[in-house]
Amino acid sequence: MSLSMTENEITLAIIQALKEGKRKQFQDILEELHPYDIARQYEHLPNKHKNKFLVFLTIEQLTDLIQELETEDQLEVIQKMGIEKSSKVLDMMENDDLASLLTDLDPEQIEELLGEMKQEESAVVQNMMTYPPETAGRVMNNRYVWIPKYYTIREAIAKLKHFAEIAQYLNYLYVIDDEKKLVGVISYKDLLLGSIDDRIEDVMFNRVVKADVLTDQEEVAKLISRYNFVSLPIVQEDDTLVGVVTVDDVIDIFIQEANEDIEKLSASGKSIDFKTNPFVAAYRRLPWLILLLFIGLVSGSIISNFEDTLQSVVALAFFMPLIAGMTGNTGTQSLAVVVRGLVSEDLEFKQVLKLIVRELWVGIIIGITCSILIAIIAFVWRGSFPLGLVVGSSLLLTLIIGTLAGTIIPLVLYKFKIDPAVASGPLITTINDILSLLIYFGIATAFISKLT
């Protein structure tokens, strides 16, 4: 195949080969493609050629392909392959990919698929599914090489060579004792540089960084990225080695966690992507909107309590959206700083205090700046000095309180092990809306004689 072929030219060549039934020619094209590229080709292929495409693939290629597809397409391919091929493919699939495919299916489909597999393979996956979602046990895989501690470097290299096909990353070998307990780790680099007859237990690294099967996936991702590992061994309570989490999973975990933070901060509802159908998307977004609707009613009833004040000075309504909006925004700013800060740092009590004092100062600085500005504008616009004073002093107070609420509430939630990002939609917005209106109309009512 020519190296300079574009993706489209490759597609045309593939269709040509499929039409003419030339499997050799088809395989020549595929040889230089990565699994990701093969999956893209499959996705873009006209439907009428898809069956033939699958027939021409080897079991290894089918496995690679299926691991790169989205759940919907995976199921389509499994169905098209037929029982015999698909059972072989499922056996060869990486455990974590298979577990994540099964997560999205209903129990009947799971049983049917697992039934097609070899018992030892399906047992591994079924075991993984018993761990809670988003834990190490759920995302780990078994593409690693372990060696007994009594091996020599020579024996280790021989075993490594033998398992090169299954181990995705060859950077470390994990060392276990007679009871399968993890006792050490040795890098491939150390194998290369050591002398051939050294015993592994004499040259291995004893203090292994590892994680328990029940560790939260985000913690595992943090460990791997801090230590710059390509894989982290996962052990059971008794230190038995049961799997590894690899760096490619870490990238997915970080993207997933960042998306979750954004979903919560923007109250946009769980897992909506470009392919979600409108009814599902609306259904997922509605709870937040309806909650916000009732929050809006609370604000409305506060305003209605100040109906007399408002009736006598309608101009107060002009500054309402401004004050509520600014308070909400400074709260969201603080919230975002706290939520993202917690992704990379673990907070100690001393730092928490420092952070709150910092945000108090931020609130005071932005409060003073914005309130002087709005007081002058209100005075110039409406020609009323008292109005300027009421609007300015309200904004000063609400900005300080909004900033602190946006800082303290997520920290308290974090302390109680509740995801602080949850705070955004309901809590921060409600509290800041209600407080800002109460302060604004409270101050205005106190000075009502000066305003009219």
Add this chain to the structure above:
Amino acid sequence: MSLSMTENEITLAIIQALKEGKRKQFQDILEELHPYDIARQYEHLPNKHKNKFLVFLTIEQLTDLIQELETEDQLEVIQKMGIEKSSKVLDMMENDDLASLLTDLDPEQIEELLGEMKQEESAVVQNMMTYPPETAGRVMNNRYVWIPKYYTIREAIAKLKHFAEIAQYLNYLYVIDDEKKLVGVISYKDLLLGSIDDRIEDVMFNRVVKADVLTDQEEVAKLISRYNFVSLPIVQEDDTLVGVVTVDDVIDIFIQEANEDIEKLSASGKSIDFKTNPFVAAYRRLPWLILLLFIGLVSGSIISNFEDTLQSVVALAFFMPLIAGMTGNTGTQSLAVVVRGLVSEDLEFKQVLKLIVRELWVGIIIGITCSILIAIIAFVWRGSFPLGLVVGSSLLLTLIIGTLAGTIIPLVLYKFKIDPAVASGPLITTINDILSLLIYFGIATAFISKLT
């Protein structure tokens, strides 16, 4: 060192060794620690022990340590080490870490540091600094192994062994021709499984996935994560191999990009973390807040244009925060879906149309649901059927428009290569605020005779 020692016990043992001046004992403790652990120990050490700690470290350990520290601490360590040691450490540092240290310094400090280094090392880093920030050229490093295409597998393994110390990940070797052009890649796995006298160019993979030095770092990160690579070769325009970007950098890039998205969506200002001082943090947050203040004034002046309507039906003010808030929120929801969707997918025109139609339907569904709800509530609360109708129909219209604005505006920005996340603060909020108030008071004014 005992394996069961906690971090605190290790700290105590380190202080003990430092006090007694026992370097051997100190090194025994450090032997089992990873660079990340050593950096944490250094950070937590009382100030009076830090100098001795640095004296006891080898140049390799100092290099590892400095690469794990934050800029401020890096500079402190460089100063404490003195010229002679620090020039050696700078020479040994990884290019990308050094470049990122230099990015945060002023020109004088950069010159001083580069002056201490070997010329060939400083030339490499200075060259990296000529690429724009957030491009492949800026984050690449030279911890990879290349081989000429005429090598045999035997020669390749010999070279690999020789360079094992510098190559961080040993998964692939890059193959170049006589002009240093990248012509192929071979995985370590293939070296292990091939026969020892095969020529590299006969067994290598010809179709190399690579990126140009000027590629955006986010694109590079996408490529690496899609293909599950541990490193991606970076080439100049003429295909000369100049570096690799490795998977650990990809994790940092994804975290950085997610943080940038959140900063922009929450309008929280650039790079504020737990350590930013309050004046800097306030200074970075203020521009958005002042912009929002003026946007609030625009809303205020719209309301003031409907002063007569508001004067005759003060109850209209009660629903103002609700309508503006809901419209803003549905816009932010759509925006978040679009911004995060674009992280993992490249949109084609057909999909864009589909997405807009999808969001139109979402807007209609949530619009109908919420407007029926609010119409009933408004009617029951205020006992006015026309008021319920005005509030309900306004909300229906504003929710549909808000949803579409939150979808279309970021897509248009994306099309014109402007980061769509920027849209949040100023654009979506302004447009939705202004439109919702215009619609609400417009409808109310039209039915004013029924409302009073």
